[in-house]
Amino acid sequence: MRCKGTNWSFLLLIVLLxxxxxxxxxxxxxxxVS
Incomplete structure (x- = not known):
């Protein structure tokens, strides 16, 4: 569960970046272009 949580937060951070x-x-x- 802990690994999943860290993975989710890590993925969220990457998406935001x-x-x-x-x-x-x-x-x-x-x-x-302009």
Whole structure:
């Protein structure tokens, strides 16, 4: 159970990081295009 909990929190953290990174990339692309 403990391993599952840590895995879930780790996956959630990775998803949040990917989302923030994706928004940054989209903003950079928008700036470059415009």
């Amino acid at each position: 990917l989302r923030s990174f994706g928004t940054r990339l989209s903003v950079l692309f928008d700036v470059q």
